[in-house]
Amino acid sequence: MLLLGRLSLPRFSVSRPSSLREAVERLSSGEGVYPIAGGTALIPLIKKGLLEVRELVDLSSVRELGAIRREDGRVFVGGMVTHSELVDAAPWGMRNVLRDFLRNHTSPHVMNLATVGGSVASSTSSEDLLPVLLAADAEVVLAGRDGDHSVSLEDYLARRGSFRAEIVEGVRVRYVWDGWRFSFSKLSVSVRRMPAFCVVVGARVSDQTVEDCRVAVAFADGLRPGRLRDVEDAVRGKRVDAVRAADVEDAVRRSIRPAGDVHFPSEYRRKVTSRVTALMLSEVLGA
Ligand SMILES: Cc1cc2nc3c(=O)[nH]c(=O)nc-3n(C[C@H](O)[C@H](O)[C@H](O)COP(=O)(O)OP(=O)(O)OC[C@H]3O[C@@H](n4cnc5c(N)ncnc54)[C@H](O)[C@@H]3O)c2cc1C
Known part of the structure; x- marks a missing residue:
C-alpha cells in the first residue's frame, strides 16, 4: 500500500x-x-x-479566470485558460514558441486540462510554460483579500511563499514582438520525469547588432525557473559577429545552479542547458 x-x-x-x-x-x-x-x-x-x-x-466556474483580452500592448490570459487554449487563442508574436511548447508537451490529455494559473502557482522546473512566460515579460495578476495587484513573474517565483493565500487571476504578457526571433527547446525522456532542460531564447537584431534579447530556463536555481539577466546583459548591444557561442555557454554555466536527480545530475543539467542555450542564441541571431 x-x-x-x-x-x-x-x-x-x-x-x-x-x-x-x-x-x-x-x-x-x-x-x-x-x-x-x-x-x-x-x-x-x-x-x-x-x-x-x-x-x-x-x-x-469563476468566469473572470477564463478571459483572454488585449490591454494596451499586452495580452491578459486568465488563470483557468488551459495550455492548449493558450496557444490557440492568444495571437501574440511568440506563436512559434507556443506551438513548440505544445509540440513538446508530454501528454495531450494533460495539455487540455492543465492551466496557466496552475503552472504559475506550481512554480517548479517541470512547468515548461514558465520559461515561455518569463521570456514574454509576464506579470502575474493576483487576487487576494486586500484586492488585486500584480508582480513580475520573476518576483512571484522568487517570493512564491508570500502569495499562498492569493489566487492567480491571470498573467499579462507583452503582445507585440516585431522583429524578434524566438526559439524553444526541451528534452524530456519520460512523462513521469522532470525534463533534462527547457530553454527559451529570443533576440531582436538591427544593423547586425543585438538590440535586445531574452534567455529563460526551467532550471535556474534548484527547481526554480528563471530569466538569465546576466547572460542577456552580456549579449545586448554587441555586434552579432562578436557574440561567441563559447562565451555565452560559459556565462550560462556561471548563472545557473540546477537541481539534479537520478536521471540528470546537476552538472549534466548545467552543461546541457549551457550548450543548448548558446546554440539557440546563435540560431536566433542568425550567426
Ligand atoms: C502526466 C503529466 C505530464 C505532464 N507534462 C507536462 C509537460 O509536458 N509540460 C508542462 O509544462 N507540464 C506538464 N505537466 C505538469 C502539469 O501540466 C502542471 O503541473 C499543470 O500546469 C498544473 O496546472 P493545473 O491546472 O492542473 O493545476 P492544479 O493541479 O489544479 O494545481 C496545481 C497547484 O496550483 C494551485 N493553483 C491552481 N490554480 C491556481 C490559481 N488560479 N491560483 C492559485 N493557485 C492555483 C493549486 O492549489 C495547486 O497547488 C504534466 C503533468 C502530468 C501529470
Whole structure:
C-alpha cells in the first residue's frame, strides 16, 4: 500500500465559487484549503498523501479566470485558460514558441486540462510554460483579500511563499514582438520525469547588432525557473559577429545552479542547458 500510494482520495469538501471574490473568501477560510484548476498536479499530490486537504476550491466556474483580452500592448490570459487554449487563442508574436511548447508537451490529455494559473502557482522546473512566460515579460495578476495587484513573474517565483493565500487571476504578457526571433527547446525522456532542460531564447537584431534579447530556463536555481539577466546583459548591444557561442555557454554555466536527480545530475543539467542555450542564441541571431 505504501509503495503503490493511495488508490482512492481521502475525504475533503469541495466548494465551487462563481466569482473571484467568493473564491478568495473560501481560500482565506483557514488551513488545508487549496484552489484546484486542472488538478493535474494537485490530485496526484493528494493521492500520494503529500498534502493534507480540508477543502478544495474548484475554480472552474469563476468566469473572470477564463478571459483572454488585449490591454494596451499586452495580452491578459486568465488563470483557468488551459495550455492548449493558450496557444490557440492568444495571437501574440511568440506563436512559434507556443506551438513548440505544445509540440513538446508530454501528454495531450494533460495539455487540455492543465492551466496557466496552475503552472504559475506550481512554480517548479517541470512547468515548461514558465520559461515561455518569463521570456514574454509576464506579470502575474493576483487576487487576494486586500484586492488585486500584480508582480513580475520573476518576483512571484522568487517570493512564491508570500502569495499562498492569493489566487492567480491571470498573467499579462507583452503582445507585440516585431522583429524578434524566438526559439524553444526541451528534452524530456519520460512523462513521469522532470525534463533534462527547457530553454527559451529570443533576440531582436538591427544593423547586425543585438538590440535586445531574452534567455529563460526551467532550471535556474534548484527547481526554480528563471530569466538569465546576466547572460542577456552580456549579449545586448554587441555586434552579432562578436557574440561567441563559447562565451555565452560559459556565462550560462556561471548563472545557473540546477537541481539534479537520478536521471540528470546537476552538472549534466548545467552543461546541457549551457550548450543548448548558446546554440539557440546563435540560431536566433542568425550567426
Ligand atoms: C502526466 C503529466 C505530464 C505532464 N507534462 C507536462 C509537460 O509536458 N509540460 C508542462 O509544462 N507540464 C506538464 N505537466 C505538469 C502539469 O501540466 C502542471 O503541473 C499543470 O500546469 C498544473 O496546472 P493545473 O491546472 O492542473 O493545476 P492544479 O493541479 O489544479 O494545481 C496545481 C497547484 O496550483 C494551485 N493553483 C491552481 N490554480 C491556481 C490559481 N488560479 N491560483 C492559485 N493557485 C492555483 C493549486 O492549489 C495547486 O497547488 C504534466 C503533468 C502530468 C501529470
